[in-house]
Amino acid sequence: xxxxxxxxxxxxxxxxxxxxxxxxxxxxxxxxxxxxxxxxxxxxxxxxxxxxxxxxxxxxxxxxxxxxxxxxxxxxxxxxxxxxxxxxxxxxxxxxxxxxxxxxxxxxxxxxxxxxxxxxxxxxxxxxxxxxxxxxxxxxxxxxxxxxxxxxxxxxxxxxxxxxxxxxxxxxxxxxxxxxxxxxxxxxxxxxxxxxxx
Amino acid sequence: xxxxxxxxxxxxxxxxxxxxxxxxxxxxxxxxxxxxxxxxxxxxxxxxxxxxxxxxxxxxxxxxxxxxxxxxxxxxxxxxxxxxxxxxxxxxxxxxxxxxxxxxxxxxxxxxxxxxxxxxxxxxxxxxxxxxxxxxxxxxxxxxxxxxxxxxxxxxxxxxxxxxxxxxxxxxxxxxxxxxxxxxxxxxxxxxxxxxxx
DNA sequence: TAATAAAGACCGACCAGTCGGTATAAGTTA
DNA sequence: TAACTTATACCGACTGGTCGGTCTTTATTA
Numbered sequence: 001x002x003x004x005x006x007x008x009x010x011x012x013x014x015x016x017x018x019x020x021x022x023x024x025x026x027x028x029x030x031x032x033x034x035x036x037x038x039x040x041x042x043x044x045x046x047x048x049x050x051x052x053x054x055x056x057x058x059x060x061x062x063x064x065x066x067x068x069x070x071x072x073x074x075x076x077x078x079x080x081x082x083x084x085x086x087x088x089x090x091x092x093x094x095x096x097x098x099x100x101x102x103x104x105x106x107x108x109x110x111x112x113x114x115x116x117x118x119x120x121x122x123x124x125x126x127x128x129x130x131x132x133x134x135x136x137x138x139x140x141x142x143x144x145x146x147x148x149x150x151x152x153x154x155x156x157x158x159x160x161x162x163x164x165x166x167x168x169x170x171x172x173x174x175x176x177x178x179x180x181x182x183x184x185x186x187x188x189x190x191x192x193x194x195x196x197x198x
Numbered sequence: 199x200x201x202x203x204x205x206x207x208x209x210x211x212x213x214x215x216x217x218x219x220x221x222x223x224x225x226x227x228x229x230x231x232x233x234x235x236x237x238x239x240x241x242x243x244x245x246x247x248x249x250x251x252x253x254x255x256x257x258x259x260x261x262x263x264x265x266x267x268x269x270x271x272x273x274x275x276x277x278x279x280x281x282x283x284x285x286x287x288x289x290x291x292x293x294x295x296x297x298x299x300x301x302x303x304x305x306x307x308x309x310x311x312x313x314x315x316x317x318x319x320x321x322x323x324x325x326x327x328x329x330x331x332x333x334x335x336x337x338x339x340x341x342x343x344x345x346x347x348x349x350x351x352x353x354x355x356x357x358x359x360x361x362x363x364x365x366x367x368x369x370x371x372x373x374x375x376x377x378x379x380x381x382x383x384x385x386x387x388x389x390x391x392x393x394x395x396x
Numbered sequence: 397t398a399a400t401a402a403a404g405a406c407c408g409a410c411c412a413g414t415c416g417g418t419a420t421a422a423g424t425t426a
Numbered sequence: 427t428a429a430c431t432t433a434t435a436c437c438g439a440c441t442g443g444t445c446g447g448t449c450t451t452t453a454t455t456a
Contacts, residue, residue, distance in 0.1 A: 004424050004431050026314055028226035031415060042433045043417090049431095053416065105313055112310040114370050115303055116224055125371045155384045162364025162385075169360065172312050173323045186353045187360075194392045202405050202450050229441060240407045241443085247405090251442065401454070407447085414441080422433070 002041055011049050014039055015063040018056060023105045027057055027113055054119075061110060061123050068096065068103045072134060082142030083192045086160065090188040093164055094181045101171040101180075108168055132157045139195070148195045156195065163187045200239055209247050212237055213261040216254060221303045225255055225311055252317075259308060259321050266294065266301045270332060280340030281390050284358065288386040291362055292379045299369040299378070306366055330355045337393070346393045354393070361385045 005013075017038035021030045032053060036043055050056040070092050075085055096103055114121040135157035142148035166187070170180035203211075215236035219228045230251060234241055248254040268290050273283055294301055312319040333355035340346035364385070368378035 001423060001432060007431090010431085024314070026224075026226065026310060028224065029314065032417085033415085044420095044434075045432045047417075108306075108310055108313060111366070111370060112224065112306055115306060116222070116227065121370065128367075128371065152384065155381055158364065158367065158381060159361065159385050159388065162361060162367065163357065166356065166360025166363070168309070169326075169356070172309060172319065173326065183353055183356055186350065187357050190357065190389075190392055194388055199406065199449065204451095205404085208405080230443085231441085239405095242408070242445090243406045245443075246407095397456100399454100399456080401452105403450100403452075405448100405450075407449090409445095411444080412442100415439090416437105418435105418437080420433100420435085422431105424431070425429090426427105 002045070007049065010045075011059075014041070014046065014049060014056075015060060018060055019063070019106060020102075022057065022060065022109055023102050026109060027053075054117075057113070058119065058123060060106075061120070061127065064103075064106055064110075065127055068106075069131075072130075075134060075138065082138050082145070082147055083196065085138050086188065086192055090164070090184055093167070094184050097167055097171075097180055097184070104165075104168045104171050107165070108172075128161070132161060135160055142195065146197065149197045151195060160188075160191060163191060200243065205247065208243075209257075210261075212239070212244065212247060212254075213258060216258055217261070217304060218300070220255065220258065220307055221300050224307060225251075252315075255311070256317065256321060258304075259318070259325065262301075262304055262308075263325055266304075267329075270328075273332060273336065280336050280343070280345055281394065283336050284386060284390055288362070288382055291365070292382050295365055295369075295378050295382070302363075302366045302369050305363070306370075326359070330359060333358055340393065344395065347395045349393060358386075358389060361389060 014035070018030075018035050021034045021038050024030075025034065032043060032046060035046060035056075039046070046056075050059065070089065075089070077085070080088070110120070110124045110127075114124040132154075136153045139148065139151060139153045139156050143151060143153070164184070167180050167184055170183065174180065212233070216228075216233050219232045219236050222228075223232065230241060230244060233244060233254075237244070244254075248257065268287065273287070275283070278286070308318070308322045308325075312322040330352075334351045337346065337349060337351045337354050341349060341351070362382070365378050365382055368381065372378065
């Protein structure tokens with residue numbers, strides 16, 4: 001029998017295990033027994049910590065945001081220009097990608113589920129809403145300071161986001177992960193260059 | 199009993215019906231009886247035309263490419279500049295999006311399945327390989343003619359593709375589909391402008 | 397052209413197996 | 427011992443796939 005552990009420790013373990021399986025097999029094809037095997041726990045233990053499979057999945061979205069997403073506050077640094085902030089962000093994404101490409105596959109699963117389930121959609125929409133807000137503010141700051149030309153902040157923010165999402169393509173279709181980083185750098189430079197005032 | 203129809207007609211019907219259900223519920227959550235209901239056919243009829251559920255799904259990828267993807271040959275038109283071709287392509291995507299946003303959700307399902315199944319991955323990889331080749335050639339032509347600056351054709355093609363994919367975001371999270379078209383136009387103009395020689 | 401034969405399309409009851417979830421018991425710890 | 431955590435036996439709903447057989451259309455032949 002597995003050692004008893006405090007709730008917060010155990011749930012972290014379950015989250016990490018569930019992430020692996022969900023990313024690999026998708027929500028529906030992942031059975032609770034898959035998660036049991038991955039954690040080494042029993043069915044009863046899992047259901048003790050989570051009401052049901054969907055509850056577990058919804059928790060996973062929070063877990064992803066907390067674990068894998070860059071800390072927002074570090075981008076409030078006023079000493080950096082808007083271009084520099086985007087570059088910094090891009091570098092962090094590259095690093096995440098090199099360490100663990102599966103992080104981005106999780107997003108794919110989130111999007112796919114968002115298309116099927118209202119609750120998931122709301123939660124994922126909020127997740128990306130947060131990101132877009134961050135980008136938008138950085139862009140606005142760049143415009144106000146005279147660094148960027150007169151852009152549409154909302155659409156520009158979205159362009160950056162979708163450009164970054166493009167890296168998922170490499171995780172799926174390209175074995176050599178180096179190229180993903182090259183893509184990201186190239187695209188980011190291209191966009192920022194287009195943002196800058198002449 | 200349903201009227202007997204020639205194979206090619208019937209399979210088209212099944213494909214259209216299956217597309218709707220798969221996009222809405224995803225592969226695993228779609229049962230064969232869902233497809234039965236959507237077509238009005240019996241289980242035996244479906245299995246008469248397709249070996250199994252996965253065979254049906256794989257056929258759907260071909261069907262999508264044939265039905266919803268712009269005809270490649272029209273882009274061989276040498277009288278158009280590379281910029282004009284991309285603009286034309288972008289307009290067609292916009293039109294598709296206005297008519298039926300679910301077309302793009304199908305891609306999401308393809309990607310998601312590509313992550314889980316080797317056969318699907320190979321097929322989807324080829325699909326996007328075709329698209330990327332088309333883009334790459336147009337870009338190369340633009341460079342050779344002096345219209346575009348010295349770009350990396352492969353990465354540039356990928357940038358355009360991922361930018362277009364970004365429209366999926368609107369299908370998922372935004373009710374007002376008009377905005378998707380605005381996004382696409384904005385991004386496409388931005389990219390092309392960046393491609394052009396000064 | 398009429399009768400017959402072959403092919404193709406379609407039907408639905410049925411099977412073996414899987415899954416999410418529940419109820420309850422057993423182990424652990426403070 | 428009381429509270430918490432983990433284990434196990436079990437259930438009902440549902441799924442993909444099979445199969446014997448029927449109905450329709452097309453081809454052949456007399």
